[in-house]
Amino acid sequence: MRVDKTLSELWHLKNTSADSEVVEVVAMAINTINNLVDDNRKLEQRVHVLEQRNKRISDTAIEQIDITQQRNERLEKKVEVYEKELERLYGERYKDAKEDFDLGELSDGYHTFNELYHHRMILFSVICNQNEEIAWKSKLHHDGTMYDNYFIVGVSTGDGDYTYHYHLDNWDYFNVKELPTAPEWDGHKPADITRLLTLI
Numbered sequence: 001m002r003v004d005k006t007l008s009e010l011w012h013l014k015n016t017s018a019d020s021e022v023v024e025v026v027a028m029a030i031n032t033i034n035n036l037v038d039d040n041r042k043l044e045q046r047v048h049v050l051e052q053r054n055k056r057i058s059d060t061a062i063e064q065i066d067i068t069q070q071r072n073e074r075l076e077k078k079v080e081v082y083e084k085e086l087e088r089l090y091g092e093r094y095k096d097a098k099e100d101f102d103l104g105e106l107s108d109g110y111h112t113f114n115e116l117y118h119h120r121m122i123l124f125s126v127i128c129n130q131n132e133e134i135a136w137k138s139k140l141h142h143d144g145t146m147y148d149n150y151f152i153v154g155v156s157t158g159d160g161d162y163t164y165h166y167h168l169d170n171w172d173y174f175n176v177k178e179l180p181t182a183p184e185w186d187g188h189k190p191a192d193i194t195r196l197l198t199l200i
Contacts, residue, residue: 011030120164121166121170121173122173124153124164125153125170125173125174127155127196127199128153128154128155128174128176129174129175129176131155131199132175132176132177134155134156134157135153135154135155135156135174135176135177136153136154136155136156136176136177136178136179136182136183137151137152137154137171137174137176137177137178137179138151138152138153138178138179138180138181138182139151139168139178140180140181140182141181141182141185142181142182142183142184142185143181144181147165149167149168150165150166150167150168151165151166151168151171152164152165152182153165153166153174154182154183155196155199156183157195157196157198157199158198159192159195159198160186160188160192160195161183161185161186161188162188162192162193162195163182163185163188
């Protein structure tokens with residue numbers, strides 16, 4: 001190794017030089033190089049430990065993914081078996097019920113999903129209309145895309161935007177400025193609905 005050769009030459013110079021200052025400088029150089037070599041060896045050991053740890057984590061993650069996939073496959077097979085059994089027991093009645101089922105009409109005994117979504121839309125329109133100076137609506141996202149027959153409406157709070165998508169049938173509920181394209185999405189999620197509390 002180059003380091004070993006350098007150290008050998010320095011030791012030779014230290015042992016053969018008659019100049020005390022040269023000997024002192026060479027001794028310091030040898031000591032510095034030895035410390036660097038030792039530090040480098042320790043660093044290599046740490047890197048090796050981290051590599052082994054990362055490999056174990058990676059292997060565990062792959063194993064968990066495989067387990068999850070296997071469970072999902074078993075679950076799908078069970079569902080398929082149950083569906084076939086229902087079709088066998090109830091025949092066409094089960095098929096018709098499954099095809100006609102509308103999730104939006106699912107109810108908790110008081111309201112259906114469709115009713116709750118409509119209520120949310122009305123309440124958000126009130127919030128936007130009462131804060132029209134910071135509210136907006138657009139038929140296009142920032143990148144020019146949009147879901148068929150939908151628009152986006154939002155309010156820009158001090159903590160960031162909060163938005164919803166609604167069918168174009170509800171466009172006139174929102175008496176706010178129309179933008180050519182919506183502001184770029186700032187990453188907000190449903191949990192960020194608390195941003196609306198800053199409007200109080």
